[in-house]
Amino acid sequence: MHHFSYIDGRLHAEAVPLEAIAAQVGTPCYVYSTATLTRHYRAFADAFADLDATICYAMKANGNRAVLRLLTGLGAGVDVVSGGEMGLALAAGAPADRIVFSGVGKTKDEMAAALNAGVHQINVESEPELDALDAVARELGVRAPVAIRVNPDVDAATHAKITTGKAENKFGIEWTSARTVFRRAMTLEGIAVHGVAVHIGSQILDLAPFEAAFRKVRDLVALLRADGVTIDRLDLGGGLGVPYHADDHTPPPPSAYAAVVARTVGDLGCALTIEPGRAIAGNAGVLVSRVTYLKEGMTRTFAIVDAAMNDLMRPALYDAWHDIWPVVEPSAGVERHPIDVVGPVCESSDTFARDRSLPPLAADDLVAFMTAGAYGAVMSGQYNGRPLVPEVLVDGDRFHVVRRRPTLTEMASLEDLPPWLTDAR
Numbered sequence: 001m002h003h004f005s006y007i008d009g010r011l012h013a014e015a016v017p018l019e020a021i022a023a024q025v026g027t028p029c030y031v032y033s034t035a036t037l038t039r040h041y042r043a044f045a046d047a048f049a050d051l052d053a054t055i056c057y058a059m060k061a062n063g064n065r066a067v068l069r070l071l072t073g074l075g076a077g078v079d080v081v082s083g084g085e086m087g088l089a090l091a092a093g094a095p096a097d098r099i100v101f102s103g104v105g106k107t108k109d110e111m112a113a114a115l116n117a118g119v120h121q122i123n124v125e126s127e128p129e130l131d132a133l134d135a136v137a138r139e140l141g142v143r144a145p146v147a148i149r150v151n152p153d154v155d156a157a158t159h160a161k162i163t164t165g166k167a168e169n170k171f172g173i174e175w176t177s178a179r180t181v182f183r184r185a186m187t188l189e190g191i192a193v194h195g196v197a198v199h200i201g202s203q204i205l206d207l208a209p210f211e212a213a214f215r216k217v218r219d220l221v222a223l224l225r226a227d228g229v230t231i232d233r234l235d236l237g238g239g240l241g242v243p244y245h246a247d248d249h250t251p252p253p254p255s256a257y258a259a260v261v262a263r264t265v266g267d268l269g270c271a272l273t274i275e276p277g278r279a280i281a282g283n284a285g286v287l288v289s290r291v292t293y294l295k296e297g298m299t300r301t302f303a304i305v306d307a308a309m310n311d312l313m314r315p316a317l318y319d320a321w322h323d324i325w326p327v328v329e330p331s332a333g334v335e336r337h338p339i340d341v342v343g344p345v346c347e348s349s350d351t352f353a354r355d356r357s358l359p360p361l362a363a364d365d366l367v368a369f370m371t372a373g374a375y376g377a378v379m380s381g382q383y384n385g386r387p388l389v390p391e392v393l394v395d396g397d398r399f400h401v402v403r404r405r406p407t408l409t410e411m412a413s414l415e416d417l418p419p420w421l422t423d424a425r
């Protein structure tokens with residue numbers, strides 16, 4: 001559920017008309033809802049209240065500082081995947097001992113930074129990484145609190161580009177070598193083995209793959225304990241999906257997901273971490289854009305909008321669907337026609353929707369790309385000299401620009417000319 005709705009014929013974020021935000025901030029801009037973020041975090045917290053669990057929000061979904069501050073203020077920990085994310089999480093006020101550091105390619109510098117900061121856990125994904133972490137920790141004179149991510153070889157039944165738990169994916173330690181690696185980890189002086197981590201993919205709309213993976217984890221824990229390995233934590237990753245399209249079947253609520261966790265691994269006596277990203281931020285955000293031109297051709301009609309693939313990559317990258325809602329509510333019974341909604345970037349893949357059935361659009365109309373709160377702004381770039389899009393957080397009837405649009409001078413200031421070119425002109 002989200003808090004974007006038509007009030008008096010105008011699309012609002014909570015009580016704020018998107019027209020008012022567009023007028024002040026310009027378009028395109030991302031708009032996030034405090035009420036939705038809060039509701040989603042609480043749904044997870046409540047669902048897991050009877051388990052010893054920490055909800056570590058996967059900030060890769062939306063790492064805006066205000067979003068992080070809001071969620072950590074509600075009690076969330078943070079799942080980070082780089083030294084950059086860790087630094088941003090700490091700067092937003094996340095307590096280090098509620099940060100979990102995941103990712104397949106942590107550098108030694110990132111490991112040292114994580115250990116110096118005192119993060120709760122580092123999730124190790126390969127043997128070379130285990131050895132590197134052991135060396136870094138011994139050098140610092142500490143033991144790194146570790147979970148080892150295993151690859152359960154379970155099909156998450158989601159888009160191939162966001163599946164992570166199949167044997168062919170780069171993530172985690174192969175299921176068949178897991179016991180050997182855990183046993184070795186126990187012998188390493190710089191490593192304190194705590195748990196098993198697993199994450200099978202993203203935008204998962206069915207509980208069966210989770211259940212299959214968690215059962216495998218349960219079996220593994222029994223084997224590991226029999227081998228004398230201490231397992232007192234389980235990190236079950238994220239992955240619960242959100243509805244992007246009316247045809248998507250409704251994703252299971254956090255309570256149903258928590259019930260699967262409870263019945264598969266709830267009795268193992270482990271502290272649990274779960275890492276939802278999209279389920280918390282996905283439909284807490286929209287990308288507001290203005291139609292620049294309506295281009296009517298012989299065969300197709302294009303609405304050329306001022307947002308582009310560099311601002312919201314998901315359609316270009318995964319052929320992802322985002323609902324498009326006109327900011328002025330279409331009158332009931334208005335005829336809809338197929339239209340292509342495209343951005344101004346010089347790539348044919350800069351297409352948000354093809355043959356989308358929409359009410360008539362005209363130049364200057366505002367539209368909102370729905371469910372853009374996760375993997376939206378965080379994945380954006382500056383291709384075609386397009387400054388990163390501003391982000392706005394709404395709370396009831398107030399809003400605040402939580403990331404402003406950089407000026408061209410700021411963008412250019414990151415570049416420098418080599419001395420031999422400075423006086424060429």
Ligand SMILES: Cc1ncc(COP(=O)(O)O)c(C=O)c1O
Nearest residue numbers: 058199202238239275276277278
């Ligand atoms: C290790 C890990 N945890 C959590 C997440 C968050 O996933 P989602 O946004 O699908 O909940 C991801 C991304 O898929 C991930 O790789």
Ligand SMILES: N[C@@H](CCCC[NH3+])C(=O)O
Nearest residue numbers: 060162202203314374375
């Ligand atoms: N960026 C992807 C999800 C990747 C999840 C992170 N492992 C998306 O927009 O769907």
